[in-house]
Amino acid sequence: MKTTLSCIKADVGSIGGHIQPSRLLVEAVRSKIAEQAKELKLDYAISHTGDDVAILMAHPHGVSYAPIHELAFRAFQAGTEVARQQGLYGAGQDLLKDAFSGNVRGMGPEVAEMEFEERPNEPFLLFAADKTSPGAFNLPLYLSFADPMFCSGLLLGPKLMKGFRFVIMDVDCTEGDRVIDLNAPEDLYQIAALLRDTERFVVEAIYNRTTGEQAAVVSTSRLRNIAGKYVGKDDPVCLVRVQSDFPATGEVLAPYALTHYVAGFMRGSHNGPLMPVSQGTGVSYFDGPPVVSCHAMCVHQGRFTEAADPFSHPFWRSIQDHAAAKAVEMRRQGFFGPAMLPYSDLEYGGIVQMLDELEPRFKMRPAEKAVPV
Numbered sequence: 001m002k003t004t005l006s007c008i009k010a011d012v013g014s015i016g017g018h019i020q021p022s023r024l025l026v027e028a029v030r031s032k033i034a035e036q037a038k039e040l041k042l043d044y045a046i047s048h049t050g051d052d053v054a055i056l057m058a059h060p061h062g063v064s065y066a067p068i069h070e071l072a073f074r075a076f077q078a079g080t081e082v083a084r085q086q087g088l089y090g091a092g093q094d095l096l097k098d099a100f101s102g103n104v105r106g107m108g109p110e111v112a113e114m115e116f117e118e119r120p121n122e123p124f125l126l127f128a129a130d131k132t133s134p135g136a137f138n139l140p141l142y143l144s145f146a147d148p149m150f151c152s153g154l155l156l157g158p159k160l161m162k163g164f165r166f167v168i169m170d171v172d173c174t175e176g177d178r179v180i181d182l183n184a185p186e187d188l189y190q191i192a193a194l195l196r197d198t199e200r201f202v203v204e205a206i207y208n209r210t211t212g213e214q215a216a217v218v219s220t221s222r223l224r225n226i227a228g229k230y231v232g233k234d235d236p237v238c239l240v241r242v243q244s245d246f247p248a249t250g251e252v253l254a255p256y257a258l259t260h261y262v263a264g265f266m267r268g269s270h271n272g273p274l275m276p277v278s279q280g281t282g283v284s285y286f287d288g289p290p291v292v293s294c295h296a297m298c299v300h301q302g303r304f305t306e307a308a309d310p311f312s313h314p315f316w317r318s319i320q321d322h323a324a325a326k327a328v329e330m331r332r333q334g335f336f337g338p339a340m341l342p343y344s345d346l347e348y349g350g351i352v353q354m355l356d357e358l359e360p361r362f363k364m365r366p367a368e369k370a371v372p373v
């Protein structure tokens with residue numbers, strides 16, 4: 001049977017700053033989804049990572065199905081209502097539009113969806129990240145789908161050896177979806193050249209080249225393109241199918257041990273290490289560090305199993321310590337150089353105004369007084 005996984009995530013308010021939602025808020029989202037679960041033939045799992053609430057749904061209706069999107073939107077509105085009643089910080093932060101018009105994409109929430117023919121067993125992973133942007137998944141996905149140093153299945157798995165097709169989106173383009181298809185391993189360097197620029201090029205989807213089956217999908221919304229100013233980071237979600245003709249769970253998790261530096265952190269304007277954390281973990285130090293949680297589940301005939309929590313395993317403790325040390329080290333240099341994002345990525349924040357005001361104070365020195373070069 002065909003199943004669609006839809007993960008729709010948003011920040012609609014949090015306790016004590018941008019750190020985590022309240023229990024009542026999460027419950028309000030859950031009960032709104034529960035109201036229509038039967039009617040829409042869906043199963044669901046609600047979770048939170050940092051200050052974002054993720055609604056994961058399994059249903060038979062395909063991607064971009066308006067009633068599913070509308071339900072998620074209404075659930076986030078219900079969460080916003082509770083956030084207002086409780087006086088939470090940033091109530092309704094990610095709901096940038098009031099009127100639902102068919103698709104929640106482009107309204108603020110992050111959306112990752114894929115439809116597939118269910119395998120007899122269908123294990124998959126949901127990654128939810130806070131205080132970062134969709135490009136945070138570029139490196140881990142590149143390593144687990146294109147690099148045999150991380151994915152031994154590319155050498156050992158008969159159905160993986162032909163490699164994977166990457167669909168990469170130019171998220172700076174506001175006129176529409178500007179995408180390119182590139183094949184690993186032939187186009188490996190081209191894939192790398194694009195994915196290194198995590199604020200502009202983002203992995204949207206990955207497909208197995210032997211079977212044509214979709215392996216992964218990432219949310220690609222850029223809030224600043226919708227709002228025209230900084231209103232919070234595009235805290236992304238990513239779904240990855242695992243095992244048999246896809247990388248093994250452990251091959252998809254392995255790159256997170258790098259705790260690579262990603263854009264986000266305080267005010268969405270810094271670089272910080274991506275720390276793998278248990279489900280339901282908030283953020284703390286310098287509104288961070290950027291965090292990623294993982295739900296490992298199976299879906300069978302449209303129903304979810306309970307979720308395993310791979311990043312709660314003792315292995316990740318020393319990795320978390322390493323990420324904390326990297327975060328502190330980077331923070332030692334405050335706003336200088338790589339600690340803060342380049343101007344091009346801050347253009348929707350207050351610094352633009354300051355630099356605009358300085359513009360007329362710049363003077364061109366007369367040529368005769370110019371310093372000889």
Ligand code: 13P
Pocket residue numbers: 243244248249250
């Ligand atoms: P299975 O053969 O059970 O899928 O496990 C192999 C594997 O992927 C272990 O990493």
Ligand code: 13P
Pocket residue numbers: 011018050051093130131231232233234235265266267268287
């Ligand atoms: P969020 O995007 O997670 O709300 O964080 C915003 C922020 O500015 C944190 O410092």
Ligand code: MG
Pocket residue numbers: 011014017018019051090093232
């Ligand atoms: Mg927030």
Ligand code: MG
Pocket residue numbers: 011050051052130131235
């Ligand atoms: Mg957030």
